[in-house]
Amino acid sequence: xxxxxxxxxxxxxxxxxxxxxxxxxxxxxxxxxxxxxxxxxxxxxxxxxxxxxxxxxxxxxxxxxxxxxxxxxxxxxxxxxxxxxxxxxxxxxxxxxxxxxxxxxxxxxxxxxxxxxxxxxxxxxxxxxxxxxxxxxxxxxxxxxxxxxxxxxxxxxxxxxxxxxxxxxxxxxxxxxxxxxxxxxxxxxxxxxxxxxxxxxxxxxxxxxxxxxxxxxxxxxxxxxxxxxxxxxxxxxxxxxxxxxxxxxxxxxxxxxxxxxxxxxxxx
Numbered sequence: 001x002x003x004x005x006x007x008x009x010x011x012x013x014x015x016x017x018x019x020x021x022x023x024x025x026x027x028x029x030x031x032x033x034x035x036x037x038x039x040x041x042x043x044x045x046x047x048x049x050x051x052x053x054x055x056x057x058x059x060x061x062x063x064x065x066x067x068x069x070x071x072x073x074x075x076x077x078x079x080x081x082x083x084x085x086x087x088x089x090x091x092x093x094x095x096x097x098x099x100x101x102x103x104x105x106x107x108x109x110x111x112x113x114x115x116x117x118x119x120x121x122x123x124x125x126x127x128x129x130x131x132x133x134x135x136x137x138x139x140x141x142x143x144x145x146x147x148x149x150x151x152x153x154x155x156x157x158x159x160x161x162x163x164x165x166x167x168x169x170x171x172x173x174x175x176x177x178x179x180x181x182x183x184x185x186x187x188x189x190x191x192x193x194x195x196x197x198x199x200x201x202x203x204x205x206x207x208x209x210x211x212x213x214x215x216x217x218x219x220x221x222x223x224x225x226x227x228x229x230x231x232x233x234x235x236x237x238x239x240x241x242x243x244x245x246x247x248x249x250x251x252x253x254x255x256x257x258x259x260x261x262x263x264x265x266x267x268x
Contacts, residue, residue: 024192030099031188035206038092038180043209050212050219059146060215068154068169068254075159082156082165089172096184103191110183111239123232124244131228132249135221142217149215153257163255170250171243178242181207181226182233200230 019027035041053063071081100110107113115121142148156162181203189199204226211222229242 018193019191027188027192031185034095034099034180034184038095038176039206039210043206043212046210046213046219050215053149053213053215060149061143061146063149064152065149065214066152066155068156068166070155070157073157075157078157079159079161079165082161082169086165086168086172089169089176093172093175093179096179100184100187103188105187109237110179110187111233111237115240115244120238120240121244123236123238123241124248127229127232127241127245128248128252131225131245132252135225135249138221139217142215142220147215148217149213151214151218153253162258166254166258167251170247170254173250174243174246177207178229178239178246182230182242183239186230186234196234200227200234203230 032040053060056063068082070078072078097107097110097112101107139148139151143150154162154166156165185203185206186196186199189202190196194202204223207226208219208223212219229245233239233242
């Protein structure tokens with residue numbers, strides 16, 4: 001009970017002297033621009049998508065959404081499209097690291113020092129299991145109740161590069177989301193004077209919002225993931241475990257679906 005209370009209680013990091021009005025205004029503008037360029041706009045689009053899906057006749061589970069899709073019938077062109085999408089996600093992550101570095105929070109200070117097996121890889125594996133297994137069960141329950149669309153992790157055509165591209169997507173998704181949604185958002189809100197709990201909730205709500213295109217189950221599941229991941233980062237200041245866990249969850253979903261489709265009756 002004491003350990004649980006210690007985990008739930010927010011840390012109190014030294015955020016430095018309060019920003020003056022000019023700096024506060026600049027930070028607010030910066031956050032707005034970053035979110036409009038990255039996951040904030042995705043969140044608004046996902047909400048609109050969910051409203052549209054809910055207005056269509058039939059339950060959400062009767063509708064399908066694909067996460068990774070082909071963009072061309074020509075293999076080489078399709079590959080180039082996939083690489084551009086992967087590059088865009090990497091650029092979002094790089095933007096977050098750069099802006100935090102400009103604000104005096106270099107990679108080491110946000111938990112991106114040289115990764116270590118004991119401190120980063122093992123916790124990453126644990127977080128992947130903690131989130132991935134219940135997340136799959138939540139999806140299946142929400143889908144059965146008609147609260148979630150049927151999610152197809154990949155519909156990319158069967159090219160030689162499909163598996164490497166899906167793995168690259170997993171790492172790019174992980175980098176973009178954990179750097180922007182956790183490290184960047186919480187750090188900048190902390191600088192504005194938000195409490196650790198308020199910053200955590202804002203980060204988790206953002207994560208949940210841009211997954212609503214999958215349905216309520218996807219939104220709620222990712223909200224919970226955001227609360228767990230965000231608190232872990234706040235308590236440990238280590239970002240690598242989140243990157244590793246997120247990448248593993250996506251690799252299992254993307255590659256596992258591709259390998260098992262047609263062999264398991266419950267896979268769409």
